[in-house]
Each structure stands twice: as structure tokens, then as C-alpha cells.
Amino acid sequence: MEGLNGNLYTDLYQLSMGQAYFEKNRHENIASFDYFFRKIPFNGGYVITVGLEDVIEALENFRFTKEEIEYLESIGFKPDYLKYLKKLKFTGDVYAVPEGGVVFPQEPVVRVVAPMIEAQLVETMLLNLMNYQSLIATKAARIRHVANGRPLAEFGMRRAHGWGAMQASRAAVIGGFDSTSNVLAGKYYGIPVTGTMAHSYIQSHDEELTAFRNFAEARPEKCVLLVDTYDTLRSGLPNAIKVAKEMRSRGQELNGIRLDSGDLAYLSREARKMLNENDLEDVKIVASNQLDEGVIKSLQEQNSAIDIYGVGTNLVVGKPDSALDGVYKLAYADNKPRLKISENIKKLTLPGMKRVHRFTNNEGQFVADVIATLDEKIPEKMIHPYELDKEMSLKGFEGKELLNQVMKNGERTFDKRSLDELKDAVQSNLSSLPDEHKRFNNPHIYKVGISQNLLKLRQDLKNQKTSKL
């Protein structure tokens, strides 16, 4: 959307730091930043990375308009700097795990190599788009995992965080959902849109049966009737069955019924029975009402007869975590690797420009990821990033680079993929992730290590910094 990607879609301090770099003529020195996260949400075993396409689009269109420059002038930025900003484009290189990839804590997911000022100004936009979409795609993938092939519809717009509803729909579909109720997202991103009817529609009629009949006449294609307004089994179902038969006599077929309250496992089984007794085996049962991966897992285990799940709030707000803790840290500037030190070894950053190698076994299953310096060969062993006595040999496994170049000199070098392709990529990546990382209870921690060279670089820089204190 106009104005919402890039440019002023940033924190003020990025523009302040930009001015400070500009005034010391350091703004065009090359810097490298890493986007990574520290903690997997949902007590899960993996994160699905989503948001990159929006980031690339924002970087390609990164320009300050006249109006934006005037605003920046009004809040005190200096004329020389603004004159420079007016002409600024993003000219950097971007390396990233392609959207839909399975990623883990600490490893760089996006690497931006660009003149310092450009790399700095785009930080907030990148974090905003990557953090939220990755959170939601991960939640969606978890729901996909338990839904056992059943269609999933995203219904969360009313509880989504304002305009974030747009990113919610996109990320949900990439993560494994089949459709959204959000019409604008349907148009903007090309996502299939679906929906049923609301209780208000039924209530606005004196009789439930009339409401069903009117709706079926107006929207006979993919008609789904909401059956729980008065009494699911005594009123809603019998009326829906009546209308389904009337439709059939007109050569039409009722698509489904929707349950939105009560014991969904029991009601769905009873509904299935009643529908089948009336020769309506093809009428689908849609269920909604505060669903998430836990509830759906339980419904599946109870042999419920639900064919389609509609998921809203818990998906789009990413409950219970509601945020992915992704950060964007400086790793290289002015021809030197850079380290952020901390008393907490887990908050030490990994300095310098880096590659990530993913190792697979001979069945093609992911075994471990290793973060290494840019200039070393594929490592043959890896070390735990914080528990330095833990090592693992990588012999016998095949290593492949995880980050691809997606932009060069500010231009896209990686083909845009359709949402369907991205959705397939997620499922294909997840199929290479061993099951023990996908289970919900205490998933096995996927191994991410660092190379010996990178460890040495980190130690040297740390000693250098702390010796000065």
C-alpha cells in the first residue's frame, strides 16, 4: 500500500543515526546487518520465515517523496541531509532464506549488505514485516500440521491488529491455510476468499428456514448455512436439510453447514449422521469458534466429523506469544567485523559477514545448520554457540547454503513466487524436517552450531573489547 512500505515507515532514530553518519561522511561505507530471532514461539520446534517478498518490494520502491521530506524538515532534520535523502535509493545486496523456509534461533535469516545509511533506514520496516508474518505463518503451519489435510480458512480480520489484518491473511495462506475471509487481502494478494453467513442474517428473518432459503437462492454456489443460531440439532440441521433437498430439486447442491458453538466433536458427528441419512454425504461440515492447533488436534483425536476449519483470533494474533523476537544486528562496518558484547553469552552477536550451511542426511532430512564466516570452506564440524565444549562432526552429511542472494545493487535477483509456490515450499521444507522437531510437546531442539573460525573471530573481538574496559 502507498506509503506503508519503507521510507517513513520507520523509527525516528534510524533517521537520526542516518544524519549522524551523513555528517561524518561515513554514510556510504558498507555495512552488513543480520536479521535473526532468539526464541521459537508457541513452544515449538521451528519457525517459518515469511515477509521477504514485502521487504524486497519495499526496498525496490525505497524513495522519499517531496511531502515526506517536508515533514522531516518540520521535525528538525537539516537541509543538507534532506537534500541527500531526496535522492536516496536502496542500492545494496540482500541475501536471505527464501520465503517459506524452515529456520531456527540465532541463524541469520536475512543479511543486508549496503551503504550504512541505507541498511540502517530500512531496519524497522524489515523487522515489522518479517517478525509478524513469520509468527503467523508458523502458527498457520502448526494448524496445518494437525488438520490432517482438511481445508483451513482464515477468519480473523475482526480481531487482527488493525491494518495488520492484511499481513495476517498473506502469512496464514503461505503457512498452510487455503483461503481468507478478508476481501481486500483477496484482491491485493490474490488469495482465494471464502465465507459463510453470520447469525445476524438469520436473526433478521422471523424464521431460520426462510433465512436459509433466501440465502440459498441468492448465493447457490458454495452455499454454507450457519446452523447454531437457535438449536443446532433440533432446528438448524433439519432446516438446512430441507433447503439442501430443495436445492437439489433445482439441480443445485448445498455446499456445507457451519457449527460455531457447543461441543464441536459431538455436534459434527450428529450432523454427519443426519446429513448422511438424508443422502447428503457431500455436504461439508465447517467448524469455527476459538480454534487453534490444540483444539483442532483434540477434535481430530475425538473423531469429529469436521471437514473444514475456520480459524480466527488465535491465529491472527499469534496466541499466546503474539510476537516473534526478531532483531537486526550490525555484523560488519567500515571494513571490520562488529560485535555486540553482553555479559549474557546468549546475547553476544555473531560478528562479520556469514553464511549458513544446512546439512542433510542421505534421506534428505535436515540434520543441523552451521553458521560460518564468509571466506571459509564448508565446515566439517560445528560447535554449540554457547556451550563451547559441545561439538558435532558433520562428516557424511551434505551441506548446502541456506541464504540466497535476492537483491544485487538494489535490484531483485530472485524471482517473485506466487502464494501457491510459497505454500508448497513450506510443506516441502517441513517434510524434510524430522518429526521430533514438529511435535507439540517438548519438540527436540534442532542443532544450530557455529564454525571454529566464527568462534575464534567472536572470541578475539570479545577479548579486544573487554580488555579496554
Place this chain on the structure above:
Amino acid sequence: MEGLNGNLYTDLYQLSMGQAYFEKNRHENIASFDYFFRKIPFNGGYVITVGLEDVIEALENFRFTKEEIEYLESIGFKPDYLKYLKKLKFTGDVYAVPEGGVVFPQEPVVRVVAPMIEAQLVETMLLNLMNYQSLIATKAARIRHVANGRPLAEFGMRRAHGWGAMQASRAAVIGGFDSTSNVLAGKYYGIPVTGTMAHSYIQSHDEELTAFRNFAEARPEKCVLLVDTYDTLRSGLPNAIKVAKEMRSRGQELNGIRLDSGDLAYLSREARKMLNENDLEDVKIVASNQLDEGVIKSLQEQNSAIDIYGVGTNLVVGKPDSALDGVYKLAYADNKPRLKISENIKKLTLPGMKRVHRFTNNEGQFVADVIATLDEKIPEKMIHPYELDKEMSLKGFEGKELLNQVMKNGERTFDKRSLDELKDAVQSNLSSLPDEHKRFNNPHIYKVGISQNLLKLRQDLKNQKTSKL
């Protein structure tokens, strides 16, 4: 933003139901919907209602563009209906608690009275904008409550839910924050923007002192130095003090230092001591790092020396609830009050068009709210909405209508207020709410009752519906 308010910013089923109303020529019959919520988030005692201004703006601009109509055609809507939509404007009346009001579960916060199709099509937009902004304004008000007059800065853009970052900044400021780091929100809503510097800026220099000096030269106004990159008390503070003195020798003053890690209570007290020993009493101490109302309360109780709080993630994602459960329910259609029945009495809706009367005592403190039918006098007693044996006399209290007409025939009748006015309204409303509803631990439940007339109407309609089953 273009396209993001109204029109296609809706769930598909609204448009489907619209077509069904249209085909039976019921679409222009007057309907009335209530927006209300059922549960107060954060285990709190009140909700601050925010989002109305965005809703009014969307309703005023409610038009389908040619492009939007074409999209609807492509997904199967019929030509006659689309021809109608092409000319559709919002022509209804809207009554609402003005933005910044203190509201409680069950009571109508917004009432939309409009031709059925209009009232239906705007539902999702209204819910999306009201639910999220009310959630965030409520969180912000809680933080304001404990911050004891200290300035509050919203720093959450990087963890906000995509473009919802825009609504986050607006709602945070109305709820009691003083500024945002989000530059686009600053420009779009006229919110003061603030910010400091990032660790990356310090790391990009070989020496912390050089980084501070460069920044102070480039941005001497409101310069805040981040002091925890290497060692807060041994490196950051001494360097910041050095730069503050250099600034003073140039006739400038350092505005502040920022702490972003470690024990903020201890570090802030030590920092204050060091600053004061160097005659830098006016240098402010800014703190950030996973703050929320609980942490800030604790910091205040520990006599920390923090002058300004920066709050990010926990505010903008509304942790731990992350959603307000606001709904939009049909109360009146085709000249009749309408009820949504449920086996759970708490999910019975309140039928018909209604007023809400707020009663205050002679000190001007809020005592109770009563939901009544449109055509009755101010009630003299109220009944608990679910525990029907609980009654309360309202004699001796002054009753005043809570909902104001804000739109008439599709046009605004309520003046737009500035964010400063809205912010003042919140504090003024909260000052009339007794303390026992504002405390964090088991806040006293504010009384919301219904009138005898409304109870009778609900009972009659319920009996009528259930007798048919």
C-alpha cells in the same frame, strides 16, 4: 490510507449477505447493530474505547471504486447487485461513546442504525478498528496509571503486527503515551515523534566515546545517548558524562541517557548519582527493555531514578490478551427488536435499540451504567443482566446518556477532536472512575445493569423463540 478503510476491507460473508438482502429487496430496511465486548483484558477493571474517529472517517468515505467492483465481479457477484453497490454510500446514523470513554462489558459502545446492507457491510472494518485500538489504549492507560506522571514513549513498531503499527501508535497516545518512534504515524496522525540511538550505531565506531561525540555533534537537540553497549557504569556513563561536558562548553545540553538492559532500578540510581556528581542534574534517564505496567510499577516501587519510559512489544501486541473480544450484534431489523438466543444466558444479546445511562454520585464519580430501551424514561432501578435477583436502586444518583449521536444520514455530527483532546478526555474520564476499579489486583467489578423494560423485552423474545423449538 487509501483502500484500507471500508469498502473491500471486510469479510466476504458481509458481501454475500448483502446480495441475499438485495435479492429479496430487504436491503434498505432499517437495522440496528450494537458494538460491545464481553471481557475486559489484562484482568483489568475498565476498557478505554478508541477507534471511533477512524470508523467515522471510513463511513464518510464509503464508496466502491471501479476496480473494486471489477474484483467483486471476478469472484462471482452478480451484475445487478454490483450496479447497486457502485452507487452505495453510507447513509445511516451512528451513536457512540465518544473516543476516550471508559466502558464496560455488555454495554453498547457503538450503535449503527442504517439500511441493513450498509450496516452489515461495515461490520468487519468497525470491529477491526475498534477492537485493536481499544485494546492498546487500555494497555496504555494502565501504563500511564503507574508511571506517575513520567513521559512515556511508544517504541513498538518492530514487533507490531504489520501495518497495525499505525493504529498502535495512535491508540497508545490517546491512552496516555506522549510520543511514538513511528515516523509515519507521526506524520499521518500528528503524533510527536521521539527516539534515541541503537546499539548498531555505537558498534559501528571503534570507540564508544567517538560514537557519542559524533552523534551529539549531528543531533545536539534532544540528544539521548545509549549507554549499555559495553558496560553501563564503567564505560557508557563516563563517556556520556564526558560528552555532556563537551556539549555544555559549546552552550548545548545533553538531553538524556538510555538504559536498555540489566537491573534498571539499580543502574538508574547509580547513573543518577554519577550524573549529579558531575553537575548534570537535568540529564534525563530513559529506560526500555520489555517494559509493561507490571515492570514499571515495580521500578517505581523500588525508587528507581528513571525519568522516561520507552515501551514496545508488550504495549503494541497488548500482552497477554492480544485481543479485545468485541462483537457487533443485530438488535433490530424490519421494525422488530431481534435477539440472539443461546443456552448460555451470558451469550443472550440485548434486543432492540437501546440507550446507556451512566449514573454518577454527587462527587461526580461513576456509580453504575444502565442499559435501557430507547423509549423509556431514565430508569430508577437496575437489574443484573444475568443474576436476575440482583437489583440496585438508582435514586439519588444523576443519570446521563453515554452514547452521543456522531453521524446522521451518513454525515458527521460530532466534531473531530485532536489527539491531545482525546488524551485529556481519557484522563478526565479515568479521574471519575473510583480507584477500586483501577487497581491491578482483583479490581472491583463496575456495575452494569439493565432496565426492567429491557429485561421484559428480552424475556418475551426468548420465550417466543424457544417455544417454537
